[in-house]
Amino acid sequence: MVIDNRNPLPDITDSGAGADVRPGPAPAEGEVLSIDDLHVSVHDGAAMAVRGISLSVRAGEIVGLVGESGSGKTLTCRAALGVLPRGCAVAQGTVSFAGQDVTALSRRDWERVHGNHMGAVFQDPASYLTPTITVGHQLAEVLRVKLGLPRRAAHQRAIELFQAVGLRQPELVFDQIPAELSGGMLQRVMIAIAISCDPQLLVADEPTTALDVTIQAEVIELLLQLREQRGLAVLFVSHDLAVITELCDRIVVFYAGEVVESGSAAEIIERPRHPYTQALLRVASVGDFRRRELEVIAGQPPHVGADIVGCRFAERCPIAISACRADSIQPVPVSHQHHVRCVRARDADNVGELVAR
Amino acid sequence: MTAVPAAPLPGEWPAPADAPPLLAVESVDVVLGRGSRATKVLSGVDLRIWPREIVGLVGETGSGKTTLARTVVGLVDPRQGRIVFDGRPISTLRRGARRAERRRGHVQLVFQDPIRSLDPDLTVAEIVGEGLKIRGEGDSGEIRQRVLDALEKVGLDATVLARTPGQISGGQRQRVSIARSLAVEPRLLICDEPVSALDASSRNYVLRLLDELRTSLGLPIVIISHDLSSLAGIADRVVVLYRGRIVEDGPVGQVFAAPRHPYTALLMASAPSVRHDRPLSLYQLRRGDADPVPPDGPDACVFAPRCPSATRVCAAQPALKTVGDRWSVACHRHEEWEALARDYGQQRAMPGRPADPARGRNP
Numbered sequence: 034m035v036i037d038n039r040n041p042l043p044d045i046t047d048s049g050a051g052a053d054v055r056p057g058p059a060p061a062e063g064e065v066l067s068i069d070d071l072h073v074s075v076h077d078g079a080a081m082a083v084r085g086i087s088l089s090v091r092a093g094e095i096v097g098l099v100g101e102s103g104s105g106k107t108l109t110c111r112a113a114l115g116v117l118p119r120g121c122a123v124a125q126g127t128v129s130f131a132g133q134d135v136t137a138l139s140r141r142d143w144e145r146v147h148g149n150h151m152g153a154v155f156q157d158p159a160s161y162l163t164p165t166i167t168v169g170h171q172l173a174e175v176l177r178v179k180l181g182l183p184r185r186a187a188h189q190r191a192i193e194l195f196q197a198v199g200l201r202q203p204e205l206v207f208d209q210i211p212a213e214l215s216g217g218m219l220q221r222v223m224i225a226i227a228i229s230c231d232p233q234l235l236v237a238d239e240p241t242t243a244l245d246v247t248i249q250a251e252v253i254e255l256l257l258q259l260r261e262q263r264g265l266a267v268l269f270v271s272h273d274l275a276v277i278t279e280l281c282d283r284i285v286v287f288y289a290g291e292v293v294e295s296g297s298a299a300e301i302i303e304r305p306r307h308p309y310t311q312a313l314l315r316v317a318s319v320g321d322f323r324r325r326e327l328e329v330i331a332g333q334p335p336h337v338g339a340d341i342v343g344c345r346f347a348e349r350c351p352i353a354i355s356a357c358r359a360d361s362i363q364p365v366p367v368s369h370q371h372h373v374r375c376v377r378a379r380d381a382d383n384v385g386e387l388v389a390r
Numbered sequence: 391m392t393a394v395p396a397a398p399l400p401g402e403w404p405a406p407a408d409a410p411p412l413l414a415v416e417s418v419d420v421v422l423g424r425g426s427r428a429t430k431v432l433s434g435v436d437l438r439i440w441p442r443e444i445v446g447l448v449g450e451t452g453s454g455k456t457t458l459a460r461t462v463v464g465l466v467d468p469r470q471g472r473i474v475f476d477g478r479p480i481s482t483l484r485r486g487a488r489r490a491e492r493r494r495g496h497v498q499l500v501f502q503d504p505i506r507s508l509d510p511d512l513t514v515a516e517i518v519g520e521g522l523k524i525r526g527e528g529d530s531g532e533i534r535q536r537v538l539d540a541l542e543k544v545g546l547d548a549t550v551l552a553r554t555p556g557q558i559s560g561g562q563r564q565r566v567s568i569a570r571s572l573a574v575e576p577r578l579l580i581c582d583e584p585v586s587a588l589d590a591s592s593r594n595y596v597l598r599l600l601d602e603l604r605t606s607l608g609l610p611i612v613i614i615s616h617d618l619s620s621l622a623g624i625a626d627r628v629v630v631l632y633r634g635r636i637v638e639d640g641p642v643g644q645v646f647a648a649p650r651h652p653y654t655a656l657l658m659a660s661a662p663s664v665r666h667d668r669p670l671s672l673y674q675l676r677r678g679d680a681d682p683v684p685p686d687g688p689d690a691c692v693f694a695p696r697c698p699s700a701t702r703v704c705a706a707q708p709a710l711k712t713v714g715d716r717w718s719v720a721c722h723r724h725e726e727w728e729a730l731a732r733d734y735g736q737q738r739a740m741p742g743r744p745a746d747p748a749r750g751r752n753p
Contacts, residue, residue: 101589101591102560102589215451215452216451245450245451245616246450246616246617246618246657246660246661246662247450247656247657247660248450249660249662250659250660250662250672253662272589272590273590273662274590274664275619275661275662275663275664276662278662278663278664279662279663302664312591313590314664316590316591316593316594317590317664321619321622321623322618322619322622322646322647322658323622323643323646324622324623324624324642324643325622325623326623327594327597327598327620327623327624328594329591329592329594329595329598330591333559
């Protein structure tokens with residue numbers, strides 16, 4: 034059901050959403066977000082948790098970041114949003130949003146970017162909402178502060194937004210406090226707030242991880258629908274490759290602070306070239322409902338910021354050779370827009386296929 | 391402290407038909423809250439667990455999975471019905487006897503979120519040994535040995551003994567949580583969402599571990615989970631709860647190959663997957679806005695408001711009916727709904743969703 038929606042670069046002017054896209058600095062080839070050689074240090078500079086990440090998100094594109102916990106995907110997201118936790122800093126590289134470098138933006142400048150141009154949703158919606166104020170009020174407040182809407186119009190618009198994110202009886206929801214809503218409804222409220230000012234980019238960090246599968250499926254559909262209708266670009270983070278596959282046009286695989294493989298979702302799923310991606314696919318929920326041996330990836334990922342010569346996955350890699358540990362490894366293109374950081378990426382015996390018997 | 395010798399499982403499932411179940415939950419109703427806030431959380435739940443089986447308990451938030459687990463361990467009292475463990479009714483015991491039963495720890499609960507259920511100030515050694523200490527069995531040397539044995543069963547060694555839960559990884563924390571339960575040598579293990587917070591690889595590791603424990607110790611395990619695909623990898627039987635009622639209960643292979651309840655099918659179709667070859671799509675299994683209004687009322691089938699094939703017969707709650715060997719389903723239309731769903735597919739394969747009303751603001 035998802036594949037039909039895969040459209041690498043929808044023509045946003047045709048879909049009608051073009052009117053909503055703000056005229057900004059002309060982005061290169063419709064790129065909304067472009068991250069180049071990003072390094073993020075943690076523990077006040079003691080360790081480098083993100084090491085040279087490069088990726089881009091174009092208008093109307095959903096890009097998924099996948100990897101184990103501690104692989105740097107959330108830090109990358111937070112750097113893109115300019116909300117790195119205390120002790121973490123961008124040590125090197127650039128984050129460009131709509132063609133403008135945002136790594137050095139002041140707090141006040143970020144205020145203008147957040148909400149207006151970038152929206153964000155996270156794993157636990159309840160912790161981002163004030164528990165004692167109605168959700169409608171919290172959304173209307175954003176509209177009044179960010180867009181300067183008068184009280185009435187903000188109320189009206191809030192109800193429209195609640196309807197747009199699939200909340201039934203939006204008038205009723207407007208007057209409810211977070212505790213009266215289910216997790217799925219709260220996540221819809223968060224999405225409504227995130228898209229309230231028509232941002233070009235939505236950053237979604239594990240937004241469905243805490244939800245039931247039926248609700249998760251609905252939230253995934255909602256994001257696809259918003260992309261379709263608004264040309265919204267989405268940077269989606271999950272540790273679950275199956276969720277990423279359901280939603281994303283392109284997949285970026287993180288391992289220990291580096292991108293090890295990136296490419297179109299179909300390429301990554303059908304022809305994964307990096308042994309780590311292949312391993313992730315073997316352990317993911319492959320839609321198999323039969324009794325089977327559950328596979329695990331042997332070994333542990335290296336410590337955050339560990340200094341390793343060569344491939345960071347070599348310790349756990351079944352096909353590692355001496356060249357893997359000799360020198361730093363650069364991503365190589367294996368096909369159009371499919372890059373792999375592996376010295377054996379082009380070896381014939383390393384053409385992985387989806388393991389599903 | 392002696393580990394139970396590993397006996398290979400003779401015929402994994404089903405357990406011999408005449409074997410008495412280790413645990414029997416008999417027509418249990420549970421009401422939480424009092425007065426006007428009273429909510430019926432479980433209604434007429436019947437469940438049997440035989441030795442050496444792994445039972446997957448699935449359902450969404452609020453379906454009563456956790457309440458059922460808490461009722462079985464005696465933390466919640468059933469309003470009706472009873473819990474029988476190894477032939478002894480335990481839900482009707484008096485307070486003193488019940489506490490003694492709980493301390494004995496025959497049924498152990500592994501909680502969902504180890505970071506919250508493990509005391510952050512205690513070391514792994516203290517956490518795993520606590521149950522033994524409470525029972526007052528053995529001196530400190532013996533307890534230490536049993537702690538090490540329990541840790542070994544979950545693939546951990548003495549290096550973690552002095553660490554606190556904050557100093558080990560998420561997967562290790564969940565294993566410590568399981569080791570804590572194993573230390574008191576339980577006869578039934580109930581794991582509440584043991585893997586939902588873990589990466590795919592650690593998730594599979596923990597599930598394999600549970601499978602091994604079942605094989606080596608003969609320990610029956612109930613796993614509460616919403617990850618149907620990985621459950622299918624290890625469970626023998628799956629029990630589907632919806633709004634406090636069991637709607638389907640049967641052998642994993644058969645249920646997942648051809649679910650007889652539309653809710654089971656909906657759960658399966660909702661599970662994210664890297665492939666797209668589902669037998670029935672979500673659109674075929676969800677109610678559409680154009681579907682006739684389902685029967686409503688206190689006696690109606692609990693699933694009717696979400697069921698695309700609900701009709702007038704569904705105004706009465708269906709009882710669990712046997713449809714196969716140890717396979718039962720609570721659906722009036724368990725024979726027809728699937729064909730109906732396939733027909734819907736013709737009409738609404740990819741429904742045009744209503745246009746976004748919010749877009750109309752810039753006329």
